[in-house]
Amino acid sequence: MPSNPEAVPDDSNSLIQQARYPRTTARRRLRAAPFLAGGLCAALVMTLSGCGGDTASDDKSASGQAKIKVMVGGLDKVIYLPAMLTQQLGHFKAEGLNVELLTEPAGVQAETALISGDVQGAVGFYDHTLDLQAKGKKIESVVQFSHAPGEVEVVSNQAAASIGSPKDFKGKKLGVTGLGSSTDFLTKYLAVRDGVKTSEFTPVAVGAGQTFVAALKQGSIQGGMTTDPTVATLLDQKLGKVLVDMRTPEGSQQALGGPYPSSSLYMSTEWVNGHRQTVQKLVNALVKTLRWMSTHSAEEIAAKMPADYAKGGKDLYAQSIKSTLPMFTKDGVMPKDGPETVEKVLKAFNPNLKSTKVDLSQTYTTEFVKKAPQG
Template identity: 75%
Template structure:
């Protein structure tokens, strides 16, 4: 549990980040290869987005001559909004937002694909575990998601619909991640929900809940979603990418170096590079365990997994009325141009 002092510090830091974002929203990388790049992350301390901070901690941004500022929002949908509004040049969030935005008239593409599985876990409280044994039991439940319109919201709806439960038959509740998610479960505001490590590891360690559906591995993604599900990525507005190719290539170089580094180092070695407060009060040993559980989701080269975009399209079209009757040009939702040229 965070102390009041730590909680106050976290709030202050968040407010400062947002103030900085608002004040500097008009800035962007100048020319094709330099300037400051602001990247909004849908939760910097989430293990699924670990490559963002790890790249900074390893010094790879600076090695590429980049001035990168990492900002954070608790949910991917808020990070998406910051990108579309032009407040940041890039977002580290789920690839599925690129499809959702395309049918809304926004051209956004994944330029580095961090993962091949969602890294998400549907977890249920101990009190509800007896009756909530599969997605078929979502009916009538209040289920936590990071935010309405977030990827956790998307995936929860798919799991429900694919199990015969209508999206109108359960209630998604925006509870964020970390301590806010844990508190909602402890207070009974939600009976279950979708979240990531280190929140999952903390809940299990405290004996507050049980894993219902585990999508932290390619095998788990295959079982729950019928295929690999590319999720965490660096995505950017296509127009900005085309106008700043040298900068984007440097970003790809830095992130691909990080993914390669992760593939040859242990969870303990990775954890040792991260800020100490990312353990969310669970201690270093629990944080290492959280990283170890999630590591299988990451790619080693930043390349979009084969057939991954088709899986994402199928999942979204199962419940999203905006996509059900829309034609999605998947080729425009990602590019491998930069990762395949990464040194």
């Protein structure tokens, strides 16, 4: 089967169709900030009140203060939980920041919003910084949320007998959040690692949440890569099985050969250099949240999150957080050898990187996390 990226059939949720074209729709959907919830498109613009540091945006809040806009590749995904939790705990406000959180269903769309200048920061996978450097863009991670992908490759019950490992991806349709997303990257790596060419299977952009569940249930895909709480929902409804689990450092080591720094706050290097005080405050707030997470239970964390995130019920949501907690760092520091693992994974299939010398030191900085308060 050719590797022509597909969208699911016309009777599926229209958001799946949108996920296929992230770069042409990002600006239009940025204004509404839609996200996947119960198969419906909802708007989410969460503003944190406070006072500004150095100016971050031409847009002003009602108080006349400058806003910092941050796009998240799915605010309700557990892998990006620190962003919303920081708001819920009041840590942005405590730093005197006015931050506006926006959401897109896939990390590649958050990347697009950052590159286009619509936002000052993006919460997404660190691997985008390497991919963008190969395209001549200088982007860097300023705080690293995790040292494992937090991703899970699942297969439907119907396909479980024919897919026992990534070597069986040949001829299959596999769901990813968006084409060019980190789920797309990791799926391709798992295939290539096990001897399957990227041209021998078909990635299908299905988003996450209910659109992913619907695609698997309808048979539009035989498997796919997703995160909690989608994984917890699939298992609870007995719709599929786990094939590859990368929610822990051990799972990352087994699947990818080392730590894989994933969710992070990344920004334009030029913007960081021009707004160091603001960046330090952002990092202070996020590191404080990571430390808080390391000393609280999944149930305590779930209780702090917006109630509508627990679509499958409080217990299931808490379980999804518990399953994903091992991926998070406690201090926001880039894990040792993490960038090298990411480079190895991307170069295995990415033509932009195969022939490019990547300067890993330019893809992240630990300057701000090292200055963050330790208490």
